[in-house]
Amino acid sequence: MDLIARSITHSYGGMVVLDDVSLTVRSGEIVAILGPSGCGKSTFLRILGGLEKPRGGRVFTQGEPPAKTLNPLTYVFQDFALIPWMSVEQNVMLPLEHHPMADAERRARVASALQRVNLTEFAAVYPRQLSGGMKQRASIARALAVEPAILLMDEPLSALDAQTRDLLMDDLIRLWNETRFTAVYVTHNLAEAVRLGHRVVVLSRRPGRIRDIVEIDLPHDQRAESSPDVIRAREILWSLIREEAITADREISDAG
Template structure:
């Protein structure tokens, strides 16, 4: 079976204002199976969001290669959809017209795109708000609309850059559960960047832990456990959270010592 994402010997650097270059990522090797849920975790500045944008084709890289379903990533493509931390909705469009936007660009007939959009609006729990504007919605509702808009064009891979980072704890928990339901229902491959250890361990099948800059993959932790149970009381979950937390702390300690 073709991997959803394959990254081989990836290196990325960026230019500075004085004409120099900063090495942001080095020696990145990662394979992600189709239908897998993988989180990327690491200290601030380690390049985890940069790695996500490289997978999305939004940034060019110098060395190594990135494949999406066996095809070289040379730019954005319909096989990969991205959900940003900030609610990237058009403020002048209603929820319905935001969700149908990508379908309009694809030339999907009006009746078909409205039908698909309304189904997704229902799936993300926004029924009754399809004619509302983003300014009339809470943060959690805006992010649900953004997820529905990304799902509307039916990408194989969802790339999510701290999508719940700006939400309060209660809303964040609701959104995490909803995302797991969407993943279970659609079988999408999800790559999820977060700073939150518990979130990473709870949502993912694997947590990719990155080192301080220049970011490289320090370790990949398997986090498969029964999410249907009360995870807070699950010994395997709490062991994983404790271990991953200790590894992240060690990277921060290394940053402070250097």
């Protein structure tokens, strides 16, 4: 299933946060959206999955989702959004409950999702007992359980420490190689975008516009830090976002 955004424009009050953003995400690719804080990239992601209504423009999907898909557009949130009074297993089960299916299948989906993120032995644990990395893996398991056609990931690693971030990045790459899911991955972290994205969309600061789209035509396992292609991609991206980052850093926050 492809995801197509046409001329998305959005504003809060009088402030334009997205200005005429158009993007097509092809089935099976990971599109990283890179931009400084306040460029409207998270807003764009919320618009893509129907969690926010844009002032202008529309979002379409094209093609049928896979047969097992229960929720074609599925989010992974930065703050995990795990329900504190439900165990890991119950959290993963929640989005399956309202779908008519045999209890055994529901259980099987939960078990397989937990197994894919290596959380099987923590099924009965409450979120507060988990580390940040395990929380995000639980939330990824919840997303996997509905067999999404397109994953919408909103800075999924930003709330984690550097080492955990590396481990989870490896997990994401492994999962992608297993299932070749389609994903939009929003981040302000250049390294993450280069590591994961097949295309990196660079957004400018307010109003958010597409500055450039950088293709990284390299399999994930050939993206070593020292690889010349990776270094080049980083340099191109850094030159695109450097000035924006400096301006962003000097600005007094009014958007929160």
